[in-house]
Amino acid sequence: MAFHNFLLLSLIAAYASAATDGKLSPNYYSSTCPKALSIIQAGVAAAIKKETRMGASLLRLHFHDCFVNGCDASVLLDDNATFIGEKTAAPNNNSIRGFNVIDDIKAKVEKACPGVVSCADVVALAARDSAVYLGGPFWNVGLGRRDSLTASRALANISIPPPTSNLSALITSFSAQGLSFKDLVALSGSHTIGLARCTSFRGHIYNDSNIDPSYAKSLQRICPRSGKDNVLAPLDLRTPTRFDNLYYKNLLERKGLLHSDQELFNGNSADSLVRRYESNPSKFFRDFASAMVKMSNIKPLTGRQGEVRKNCRKVN
Missing domain, CATH: 1.10.520.10 (Peroxidase; domain 1)
Structure with a gap:
């Protein structure tokens, strides 16, 4: 019985230390x-x-x-x-x-x-x-x-980082969170799904040269130089509701919706990774999953830090 109690206390202590040393567990x-x-x-x-x-x-x-x-x-x-x-x-x-x-x-x-x-x-x-x-x-x-x-x-x-960011600003922003250059390019692939507002891509479609001219014109028809700020366009013009690697194919064709997207393929150090993810979807998926794990581990509150809110909109 004494041994059983000792074992139980040891397990509780081990669990408590795991919860307070900042390590997260899927279980x-x-x-x-x-x-x-x-x-x-x-x-x-x-x-x-x-x-x-x-x-x-x-x-x-x-x-x-x-x-x-x-x-x-x-x-x-x-x-x-x-x-x-x-x-x-x-x-x-x-x-x-x-x-x-x-x-x-x-x-x-x-x-x-x-x-x-x-x-x-x-x-x-x-x-x-x-x-x-x-x-x-x-x-x-x-x-x-x-x-x-x-x-x-x-x-x-x-x-x-705002959608107007250039590559060096993106690198700085991700690096400040402990995320690597590869993490940056992989996580940007989340733009394979979703929509963005006209106000987020207006500068890119009117002011940038690194964009396919016909793609820019098609977007200019729905997003004028002023007004209609909330008109939406897909971040991935091919499969905007499917999580795949076609975001990178768009970049190769200069059809990234945001300035910050197209910065990843603009004759710079990110080009080779974009090409790799475009040609190898399983590599993109692996690197994306790995980068998401890293991102979700940024400075979590654990143990007795913070609280468990009953209502997510306000503290208890």
Whole structure:
């Protein structure tokens, strides 16, 4: 009996140290909320069935969360009388979306296991499940993140690279998060799905020379020099609702929608990786999955840091 108690205490201590040393585990909820992953997966599938674009939006939400003080669900916090969050920062305002989907999924998870699963983990899993649902690669999501108690609008304004970024600015931005040049080119492949607003690609279609002229003209017809800021165009003109490697084929043909996209194939150091991903979809999938694991591990709150929010929009 004494040995059994000792073993039990050892296991508890080992679990506690794993939770506090910043290491995440795919099995984190296996005993505390075994249904969590299937609830989240079902919620993501339902949301994408309702609106295909939502898959790209949920993937992007994770990116915009992780690039500001780490993957801590800070991006989900609403402004209130005494607090200004990240939602109204320039890269996010009228741009990131999917908050209601996260709310709905979180409510179902809370019903199954109250106060157990963090909003940050819901966002990380929703990003993975979105990519997989649309035909992309699977990766194991480390879990055990906790939710932040605050957010930083100022940091969101400078940490998230805008669509006007050149290659050196992109490299600097990703490097600041501990992400490599290869991670940058692979993660940019998430633009194989989703839509962008006219205001995001206007400069590229009117001012840049590194764009196919007929492609630029087709976009100019829907996105004038002024006005119609919210008109949408697909980031991948070929298969905008399927996660594949055709984003890179577009770049080779100078049909990247954003200035920052086409910067990856512009007679520079990224060209060879773009060519490799265009010719080898499985290589792209492997590198994308690996880069997503790295990104989702940016400065997570673990152990007793932060909290597990009951409502993702506000602290407990």
